[in-house]
Amino acid sequence: MLKYLKSILLIILLASCSSPGEKDHLRSKEITLQIVNTQEKNQHYLLTVTTDGTETDQSAVLPKSLFVITNENKEARVKLNLNSKYTIKAAKTPVTNIDEFQNKKKRGQKVAGPLLASVDFTPTKDSDTLKIKINNDNH
16 A cells, blocks of 8 residues: 555656646757858857856756857857856857867967957747857957
8 A cells, every 4th residue: 555655646746847838947959159240261269158047946057157169160059058048258269179278278378369249148949049240340
């Protein structure tokens, strides 16, 4: 009888935790960050992606910060939490990947130029690509 009661309580607990409408704020999605308005070829960009986090009655997304280097198409893919506000900052960088970035930074070498763009972005389930416009006067 106790085993049967435990099973029922477990099912009720799992069912109450899995209501689909309640979890939209917990989902994350891979978003493409794309640099536009620049004609420079083979230029990579350092993107700093930060969030202060979000909090609801049911959950919290912790503050975080990450660095991403764009590829030769001036794009980078990042996994972002939906409905959390992010700030994305872009600067030119002479490095082509994160390993090179970390190695040069450890040796005290310059890894990024001046800030070229700063964008606030809150991803939604419909978000696929964020185009970050670089002001042509800045480079």
